[in-house]
Amino acid sequence: xxxxxxxxxxxxxxxxxxxxxxxxxxxxxxxxxxxxxxxxxxxxxxxxxxxxxxxxxxxxxxxxxxxxxxxxxxxxxxxxxxxxxxxxxxxxxxxxxxxxxxxxxxxxxxxxxxxxxxxxxxxxxxxxxxxxxxxxxxxxxxxxxxxxxxxxxxxxxxxxxxxxxxxxxxxxxxxxxxxx
Numbered sequence: 001x002x003x004x005x006x007x008x009x010x011x012x013x014x015x016x017x018x019x020x021x022x023x024x025x026x027x028x029x030x031x032x033x034x035x036x037x038x039x040x041x042x043x044x045x046x047x048x049x050x051x052x053x054x055x056x057x058x059x060x061x062x063x064x065x066x067x068x069x070x071x072x073x074x075x076x077x078x079x080x081x082x083x084x085x086x087x088x089x090x091x092x093x094x095x096x097x098x099x100x101x102x103x104x105x106x107x108x109x110x111x112x113x114x115x116x117x118x119x120x121x122x123x124x125x126x127x128x129x130x131x132x133x134x135x136x137x138x139x140x141x142x143x144x145x146x147x148x149x150x151x152x153x154x155x156x157x158x159x160x161x162x163x164x165x166x167x168x169x170x171x172x173x174x175x176x177x178x179x180x
Contacts, residue, residue, distance in 0.1 A: 098142035128153030
């Protein structure tokens with residue numbers, strides 16, 4: 001039994017279609033000016049203009065002795081209530097720690113996730129773990145190796161501040177970076 005005519009011409013049609021697709025793919029010439037990038041404030045910034053490119057990263061001199069470099073290193077990341085999103089204001093803390101870890105691959109850090117006292121013990125342990133893992137992912141995205149970073153949760157068990165008000169709770173919703 002012979003295949004219908006439409007099936008016999010399918011391979012030729014596929015080859016022709018593939019040739020058209022490949023011919024349509026071309027790289028963008030390097031001489032084109034890229035489109036402006038929108039800033040968080042809503043204004044447009046031309047690429048390469050340097051506007052809006054200011055960094056809030058605290059410089060870390062990794063050439064200093066280990067104890068000096070680690071002493072001045074920020075190690076706390078605070079979170080909003082019931083959240084494990086690393087806020088922009090702690091980007092500098094994460095970047096500074098990532099620089100230290102990428103400069104010395106022998107260094108290891110434990111990220112301890114903490115919560116305030118509200119919520120069940122089980123929920124707070126899980127939330128603390130998600131907070132620690134969020135910081136660990138941020139460090140990995142900035143070049144730290146997974147073997148250098150360990151995420152652990154203490155939930156509500158190790159409060160930074162005892163108290164039953166928003167000020168105390170805000171201090172307890174944190175991730176601490178502890179070098180070993």
